[in-house]
Amino acid sequence: MTLLVDFAAWLGTTSLSALVTGHDWLVPAIQVVHILAVAAVLIASLHIHLRALSILERDVAQGEVAARFLPILWGALGVLASTGILLIASEPTRAIFRSIFWIKLALASAASLGTWAQGPLALRFNTGGVAVAPAQRLLAVATLLVWLAVIYAGRWIAYADAWAGAPA
């Protein structure tokens, strides 16, 4: 934890931290961008996984759906990471000293991987056209549930207790 304590202390002294704490409206404005990027991640993932469940765009090849929505997923994840760093800089002693934040990052990584994996799975099972393998259906349901858990964990950062001994 020493490393994190040092990091938080250093982050608090940066001009980035001074910038985001310098204006009252900036933190909620960054949160608005963060929420819009969450919406982009969710709608992109929904398209890819609901295609695998034959609910959306069932007449379109899976690879084609992924080719349109994966760039949106990666772009939105980039926005989430950038705005997330700014939000941490606004309050360095908050998120990184709570287990739920790290759980959120792990879940988000797993869900990103699961969403990306639909394309390769479609090729692997030779179902790149209209058919879908059972493993893809399972992955679709599981990954969408993990995205829901990411949102839940994100909201929970506000309520969870920090680790014992974390800087206040």
Place this chain on the structure above:
Amino acid sequence: MSLQTLAQWLSETPLALELADSNWLFGTVEALHVAALSVVIGSIALVDLRLIGVGPARGSAQEVLERLVPFTLGGFAFALASGSVLLFANPIGYSENFWFAAKFSLLALAGINALVFHLFAQRKLAEPVSVIPRISGAVSLTLWLGIVIAGRWIGYTL
């Protein structure tokens, strides 16, 4: 019954007392609200961008609309239900909050915009040069951005 009386009454209901006591319940309903509004915003944005003529949605504007409207309506129903529960956590605070009033005014405008689109602009979709669907899409995107901003600002001004 005045708004104040209604807010006062809501604040004394069992649900209000439960929400005030429990971070667990409030946070859970908030998370559901975020998930639901993400689906609403995401699906509306895809339709609006398609009306403007950009974005990743495939097919004609009419097809995109028909494909995504169930997501918008389903998400909106969930957002409305979860939002109604959140209201019980602080009815008096919300009833006096500027951004809360702003959010609902913008929601009403977005509803009117959708109605106008349905009544007048949707038939223009078949005309590729018509600018009316583009305007409708741009107005909708702007209003929904305002709704998200106002919604987030409520949390800072209660």
